[in-house]
Amino acid sequence: TNRNYNQSCGVDSPGSCCTLDHIPLVSKCGTLPPESCFFSLICSLGSFMVILVGLLRYAHLLERLGPSLLNTLGLATGWVCAAGLTMVGSFQVDHAKVLHYIGAGVAFPTSMLFLLLQSILTYHMAKTRGQYWTGHLRSILTIVAFLTLIFSGVFFIQESFVLQHVAALCEWMFIIDVLVFYGTFTFEFGAISTDTFLVLLKASRTPKSYKEESSVSSTAHIHSHAEGLAMA
Incomplete structure (x- = not known):
């Protein structure tokens, strides 16, 4: 009775039968x-939420730690993950398998790297005991995400009916784990204010203002040098 899920069942098969083409993976459910x-x-x-959360997290860390290569990499991996997630949702696995798998191949590893x-x-930012406990919680969630992602990939390529279902279970656990990880950002985002966005805007304008100041100072130096030569 559950629609196309049992189309491949034989006449005498039980109503709950399932083949390898109907494993309840996340993509197969959509x-x-x-x-x-x-x-x-x-x-x-x-x-969209990944892009927004990544930008807010980048601004918050920029305000607390200043410019950081790890922070910039975190923002970049989050946005690349968002691009892969868009591909996953736009191209269903049964209709555009190659593009769907390309999106999944981008979204899953970059999501893991973001965590x-x-x-x-x-x-790096932790100063209080609560912040260190947040770090411990995120580390545990990262380890769980890594293990479930690896097991999901290993079991997915197997032909075993049971292992394919384990792969689906690991995939769902990975996604839930990532969502819980994103939920932990509420601890820091409660302290975000307008000053945070001002720091972000200031950082985006720093290279331009630096070039303008450099050009002005160099021009003033040339003028003063020319005036000195004229007086001499």
């Missing part, structure tokens, strides 16, 4: 309408 519509919508909203970088940055 291939047919109306589920595919919600799947695409959720992925698009999710990619790792943010865990490291949490320890």
